[in-house]
Amino acid sequence: MKNLDQKIKEFSEYLLQTPEFVRFQNAAERLENDRDALMALQNVQKRIQTIAIMQQNGLPVADEQRQELSAAQTKMRANEICMEYLRAQNIAVALARKICNQLTQATGIPFAGGGGCCG
Numbered sequence: 001m002k003n004l005d006q007k008i009k010e011f012s013e014y015l016l017q018t019p020e021f022v023r024f025q026n027a028a029e030r031l032e033n034d035r036d037a038l039m040a041l042q043n044v045q046k047r048i049q050t051i052a053i054m055q056q057n058g059l060p061v062a063d064e065q066r067q068e069l070s071a072a073q074t075k076m077r078a079n080e081i082c083m084e085y086l087r088a089q090n091i092a093v094a095l096a097r098k099i100c101n102q103l104t105q106a107t108g109i110p111f112a113g114g115g116g117c118c119g
Contacts, residue, residue, distance in 0.1 A: 020088075020095045027088035030081050037081035043072045 015021055031037050047069040051061050076082045100111040 015099075018095065020091050024088040024092040027081075027085040031085045034081050037079045037085075040072070040076040040079050041082050041085070044069070044076045047072050 016025070031041065047065070051065060051069060054061050054065075103109070103111045
């Protein structure tokens with residue numbers, strides 16, 4: 001098991017050095033250091049979460065709430081730091097899914113889909 005743990009550690013270190021994850025780490029750092037960008041992203045996330053909870057509980061979503069979400073999304077999309085973060089996140093997630101799919105193919109164990117590491 002120690003050998004497996006070492007291989008996992010080595011793979012993780014390698015993965016964090018890939019261009020996809022380096023780009024994501026850099027974008028996340030820029031986002032964290034830009035108060036306006038961070039607030040714009042968090043505002044959209046908060047509004048999406050509020051609307052999702054309302055819908056899950058069968059509550060109506062007011063037009064005003066939809067308009068506020070739309071305005072928040074427009075503001076976020078205008079912020080290049082937010083957009084680079086989201087692009088980099090999507091690329092990193094795609095790589096993680098690819099890795100999970102390859103693990104599934106190699107082992108026959110479903111690592112991707114329906115939850116788990118990448119689903």
